[in-house]
Ligand code: BDR
C-alpha cells in the first residue's frame with residue numbers, strides 16, 4: 001500500500017525536485033495534496049510555483065492549498081538570493097491555470113488526518129513549519145493520529161546556512177519548529193548534515209538533461225541555477241539538493257542512516273535563533289524525540305532521482 005502523504009512546501013527549485021520525485025513514484029507514494037507555505041518566496045509565489053510544478057508533471061488534478069503567509073510570531077524572511085525572484089528561476093515555464101483549492105492548507109491538513117484511519121497519514125515538510133504547527137495548535141488531537149512527520153530542516157555538525165547557527169527552514173519560524181519537535185509525533189529530520197552530502201555536479205546535471213523530457217530539462221536548468229550560489233558560498237563542487245532527501249527517505253530509507261536523539265529548538269537568543277540543538281553524542285538525559293539523519297549514499301540517491309524522474 002503506498003504511503004499516504006501531504007507535502008507541505010515553499011517551492012523553491014529543490015522543493016520542485018522533491019515534489020516531482022513524489023509524483024513520479026505512485027507505486028510507493030500517494031500524494032493526497034500539496035500545501036504551500038511562505039518561505040523561500042512569499043506565499044502567492046509558493047502557491048503559484050506548486051501549480052507550475054504539477055502542470056509540468058501533467059498532474060493537473062492534484063489539489064493545491066494555500067497556507068500561512070507569515071511565521072507564527074515573526075516577520076517573514078525569504079531567500080531570493082538563493083532561489084531567484086520567482087523562487088523557480090532557471091527556466092521560464094507557462095503561467096499555471098490549474099485551480100487553487102478554497103480550503104485553507106491548515107484545515108486540509110487537519111481534515112485529512114481526522115478523516116483517515118489513525119496512523120495512516122505522513123506529513124512531508126519541505127519549508128518553514130508554520131502550516132504544520134498551526135494545524136497542531138488548532139487541533140491538538142491530530143498529534144496522536146498522524147503517522148509521522150518527515151522534514152527537511154536544521155543541522156548539527158553543519159551548523160547553519162542562513163546564519164552561522166541556523167538552517168533556513170527552522171530559522172524562519174523557530175516557534176513553529178519548537179511546537180513540532182515537542183508534539184510527541186514520530187519525527188524524522190533530514191538536516192544539512194545529510195543534504196550537504198547530496199551534492200549536484202556537472203555529471204549529475206548532465207544525467208538530468210539526458211532524461212530528454214520537459215521534466216529532465218527543467219530539473220537540469222533548476223539545479224544548474226541553484227548551484228551558483230552555494231558553489232560560491234561553500235567553494236564546493238556543487239550545491240546540496242536538500243528537499244528531495246525527504247521523499248527519497250520514504251522511497252529508499254536504507255540509503256540513509258542516522259540516530260534517534262533529542263532535538264531542541266532555540267527561540268530565545270537572537271544570535272542563535274532557530275538553532276537545532278541535537279544531542280548527537282547523548283550527553284544529556286533529555287528524551288530522544290527525533291530520528292536525526294546524517295549519512296547518505298549519494299550515488300544511489302542521484303540514481304534514484306534520474307530513474308524516477310524519467311517516468312514523468
Ligand atoms: C532549505 O531552505 C530552502 O532554501 C530549501 O528549499 C530547503 O528547504 C535548505 O536550508
Ligand code: CA
Nearest residue numbers: 012015126127
Ligand atoms: Ca524548501
